[in-house]
Amino acid sequence: MKKFNLQLFDESRAALLRNAIADYAEIDGSYELMGTGFTTLDESPNAQTDSETYINEVTASTDITSYETEFAYESRLIPSQKAIYKLWKMGRDHATGSDAQLKYVRVELFNPIGEPSAESAEYTARLFTVANEVSENSGAGGEKISVSGTLHAVGDPIQGKFDTVAKKFTEGSFKGKYDTAAVAQS
Structure with missing residues (x-):
């Protein structure tokens, strides 16, 4: 029986992989990929709210x-992965204040700006200043050592684009493939 890749027929139903x-x-002036060695790196926007119920309403706004x-x-x-080593070292050395901060870019590879090539591959991205909280260095006998923690955003993110070839962030309002009006909604 022939198998069909249904995602080829309906891209609107294809869920993204991590x-x-x-x-x-940013490590020592250049951007290092946080890939090999990381098993999770999750984003939690943690919206803060204010609720109030007015005298003429039953439900809060x-x-x-x-x-x-x-x-x-x-x-x-x-240790050869510069980003991991930097995060671990901040915790090991008990870094505080600006010594515990770094620049962090989150790049949306599914949302290219233009056509990626070997010379330039730009994608929508956000630049954050983050404070690194190392919460645990662990590993039992015979196990791999794990480093876990949380990067806390310092201030607002900066919108822009990131070129994965040049490893350069540019601030601004850029439209990617899914930010244009031409994207069909099903």
Whole structure:
């Protein structure tokens, strides 16, 4: 019996896999991919709300007042992976204040700006300043050492694009494949 890849016929139903989002940390002036060694790197916007019930209503009205964005991560301690080593070292050395902060870019690889090529591959992205909270370094005998923690956003994200070839972030309003009016809604 012939098997069909139904996603080829209906792209609107294809759910993204985790590798459709790339994460980069600025280490010593250049952006390093946070890939090999990371088993999770999740985003939680953590919207903060304010609710109020007016005297003529039974149901409360809620406003979003701010965000406390966090990125929980778990990784294996692979010293040759510069981003992992930097995060681990911040916790090991008990870094505080600006010494515990770094630039972090979240790149939406599913949302290209133009046509990616070997010379330039730009995607919609957000740049964050984050404070690194290392919560645990663990590993029992014979096990791989794990480093886990949370990157806490410091201030608002900066909207822009990231070129994965040049490893360069550019601030601005850019439209990717899924940001245009031409995207069909089903």
